Amino acid sequence: AQSVTQPDIHITVSEGASLELRCNYSYGATPYLFWYVQSPGQGLQLLLKYFSGDTLVQGIKGFEAEFKRSQSSFNLRKPSVHWSDAAEYFCAVGAPDPGGYQKVTFGTGTKLQVIP
């Protein structure tokens, strides 16, 4: 079974600084990887996803993530953080289930605080 670890529960960065959120996964085959963002009181919004091909994936809101098979990682990055990026970020790994659907396992999330 797949699993996801987000080692950082909270991260605080200054506005304009760069950001990297860590995600490590465990899965036997090539995983499908996702990053979602959840703003207070909102549902989850997909930032980006990786299925195959180029290991550097571009997403919305200026985010990118890099799939590193050797490190079992899929870290999320942004070169310059904006105050509106303050939210909770979830990494997820998906895989086809024998039942014929997408079984997605989510990490426990990283809360991002942005200070002026």
Added chain:
Amino acid sequence: GAGVSQSPSNKVTEKGKDVELRCDPISGHTALYWYRQRLGQGLEFLIYFQGNSAPDKSGLPSDRFSAERTGESVSTLTIQRTQQEDSAVYLCASSLAGTSGQETQYFGPGTRLLVL
């Protein structure tokens, strides 16, 4: 077009009462998922629907939990004899049908349930 909607947005109930949570998926999405998000935790898979059938109910925590879907559209998650540990945000997601595991799940804003 309209996204996934859920109602009510908030629900406060007394221990022992039954509650019904509703999810309206994106039109045309035949796959529907329910997740539970406890405070400070990641998303916990509850159940998956393909059309009106639920091939995977493995995530339902107890027989007090049930779900149905009609018309390949609206789904209702019912919790009977609620307990305080049922307090959580219940999230619904929908996606296009498929077996590749690559279908993106689109999330609703969730129902915040508080059991007193």
